[in-house]
Amino acid sequence: MDSAPDSAPESERSGPSDGTDYTQVQESAEFGELRSTYRSFAFPLTVGFIAWYLLYVLLSNYAASFMATKVVGSINVAFVLGLAQFLTTFLIAVWYSRFAASKFDPKAAAIKNRLEGDA
Template sequence: MASTHPAGPTPPSESFGVYDRLHATAEFAELRHRYRGFAFPATVAFISWYALYIVMSMWAHDFMSQKVVGNINVALVFGLLQFLTTFVLAWLYARYSAAKLDPLARTLDEQYQREA
């Protein structure tokens, strides 16, 4: 019997059922657990670090205005470290994702493609 749907992607209404089945799997729960295991602590750490920078800038003026080298003071070093922290977190996430998230996500995608 011929398919009633044209070739191409599965219509959205049908793919919801597949997604619901995949969402209920242990693999999907593990993927969410692994993602949250990295994202939440990293977010809390970065926001705390940034808040420390703001608090120190507001209420520890004497400390933050101390010269480190030439006209470079502690506040400027803290500010530049914010950029470094952003890049380091992005790099760590990319490594973590490639090692822990992507293989599991590929497995789930293959299941989705088979069922859709």
């Protein structure tokens, strides 16, 4: 049985049928810059948020007296930090959206326009 990709009928091949070489696009400096920009934003932010979340979990487990400290009325530190988790998540989403609109989207659009212009 011949398993060469060129021997399969056109309808059974996977990938784009327009003949675009996406491997070449992936290896381009333009795409590398886009990927680098994404990684330099997303990775540190992800690590920071996970550390912040783990701090909250560890404090909840091992510093119960601290977390039970009253802040205002019956509101304690655990409640405030729990709400801060939600606030942090929302702020990261807004920050990412704005960063993506200003940094990622123009670079991705340039790559897309170049590909569509070549087609």
